[in-house]
Amino acid sequence: MPLARAWSVALQGLRGHMVEVEADIGQGTPGVHLVGLPDASLNEAKDRVRSAVRNSGREWPNKHLTIGLSPAALRKVGSGYDLALACAVLAAAGAVPSTRLAGTVLIGELALDGRLRQVAGVLPALIAARGHGFTRAIVADAALAEAALVSGLDVFGAARLRDVLAWLAADESDEQGPLIRPGPRAVSADKPDVADLADVLGQPEARWALEVAAAGGHHLLLTGPPGTGKTMLARRLPGLLPPLSDQRALEVTAIHSIAGALSEDAPLIAAPPFVAPHYSTSVAALIGGGLGYARPGAVSIAHGGVLFLDEACEFGAHRLDALRTALEEGEVRIARRDKIVTYPARFQLVLATNPCPCAPARDRDCTCAPDARRRYLARLSGPLMDRVDLRVRMRPITVMSRAEVGTPEDTATVRERVLGARERAAQRWSAYGWRTNAEAPGPVLRRDFDLPTTTTEVLDKGLKRGLLTARGADRCLRVAWTLSDLADQEKPEPDQVAAALEFRHRRAAA
Structure with a gap:
């Protein structure tokens, strides 16, 4: 049975917990079963991710699909797992290689047309990922400046799901592919424009x-x-x-x-x-x-x-x-x-x-x-x-x-x-x-x-x-x-x- 996994982060306050997203394609009635204490917005990801995959020129596997979020006892909240869900499903279906998913954290919400949207909490999530030994992260391009604040982590930004999928399928020698690297760090002024x-x-x-x-x-x-x-x-x-x-x-x-x-x-x-x-x-x-x-x-x-x-x-x-x-x-x-x-x-x-x-x-x-x-x-x-x-x-x-x-x-x-x-x-x-x-x-x-x-x-x-x-x-x-x-x-x-x-x-x- 095809099985693939990707990684994302769950936040409890400022503390982040690594979440392993597993996708398993098996026999049975076609459908998607999401397990691992997802909240309502995460449960809706099944339809959101399916549309994003199809509108990115990829075929959604019309089979019995089980997606597990581990640790199972930890409640998962929000839409930031969409990108990891999509990559895990397509890797399990054999549509993209799964080699680069190891050691990579994926954070972002997917629009129905495949655009990647920023979610709240990217900075503490990546700090937690770095503490757990991860070396690479992919976020929405709108969150790239925030993600770049985390030193010791190779950060990339993507505008659309198809860019991430192209990067997964690219040769190992092409480290960046269609993804975006952060520019020079922008820092707010030491003293804002305050009244005198x-x-x-x-x-x-x-x-x-x-x-x-x-x-x-x-x-x-x-x-x-x-x-x-x-x-x-x-x-x-x-x-x-x-x-x-x-x-x-x-x-x-x-x-x-x-x-x-x-x-x-x-x-x-x-x-x-x-x-x-x-x-x-x-x-x-x-x-x-x-x-x-x-x-x-x-x-x-x-x-x-x-x-x-x-x-x-x-x-x-x-x-x-x-x-x-x-x-x-x-x-x-x-x-x-x-x-x-x-x-x-x-x-x-x-x-x-x-x-x-x-x-x-x-x-x-x-x-x-x-x-x-x-x-x-x-x-x-x-x-x-x-x-x-x-x-x-x-x-x-x-x-x-x-x-x-x-x-x-x-x-x-x-x-x-x-x-x-x-x-x-x-x-x-x-x-x-x-x-x-x-x-x-x-x-x-x-x-x-x-x-x-x-x-x-x-x-x-x-x-x-x-x-x-x-x-x-x-x-x-x-x-x-x-x-x-x-x-x-x-x-x-x-x-x-x-x-x-x-x-x-x-x-x-x-």
Whole structure:
């Protein structure tokens, strides 16, 4: 009985599993039987692949055809197996040689006319294939730039199924045949075209908090009336951050690949992403999930960058509290019936909210009852706020003339100080593998970087009076180290610890 096999990849989060696609032609009633836990879109591949083969000038075997996807216990999702299915079937039918299928990963969806379409998740799939010893991959030509990001793998692109079949039938000496090799790697600019911090008038406290947040990787809450610049400041935070490291850039790009959010022109994401979901977004869209395959949510798409929640109190407590684990652990775990999918989610959270539902320009014009104000701000729960290091109350703008407020510092000036502080922090934490003060755990700060009692006296008083939790004290220490780095000091002084505590105790309703 003719039997042939090809290879593709199944993704569970960022983790890829090699899938062996076996095609067996035997005796019996003509038909196609697809086994190995395929989902609905993969089950439809039988008709899709048959039409693509016929429209590519090849004959579909009119026999009893069994196609197996191994490992059989692993659920297969999506249409990325189409190319492997077509090649395995034609190799089993003797229409093309099967020699080149060994050691080659095939990823792509087939159109009915034989065109090869791009699918999501090519980058993490090829990283997994390389880790399993595969040396060659064929993808849709639209995904070639993304696939070329994986070093150590011979990558080819194809526009149509007939190109792949011609390559399989070509002589071994013709390594490329009609396939396409990737061109020079295209990389997005280190700093995208972001708005300048000089556009923000006034708000010195908020500008300073934004600089501290950028320097230490801290989370930030901006509270104030509408029109005071909360959104303007948040959108300028990515311009203060350094470019992503090579390893982090590849990780961020892999997440965006799974989400289907990569650019064909410059697929590698080298700058910190900025994600701002609407307050009507669902928990699954925010954290990750969905029916069938668990896709990354906004917290993972913002990995390595900024997650901005405008009108934070409108999100609702159940959505906001879903962020707590991600903020603490830097990852999300999405449970499914037969597996747990893990996505990284180490981002900087920026919350912006009005002080009350009516949101007047001035506090004295507020028409809300005290209970209404408390209920509104109570949507930002205590456990969530315990994880937010910097809290700033923004004031109404009273002067619009630059002659009155002076010329604000631009992004380049502030970014220079931020990069200097980040470099000092990176040197301090290099032995631990961390790059920012926000990543340093409290036990390490207290054990290996213990500060004198005279320096932390204000924190001790806060703990004794119940004004501060142990987590809050640790986060104050992290902010103090950031303030020390910005001041180019060896370690924090008492006034910097006090400033860190003051950042934490500024009440939204103040």
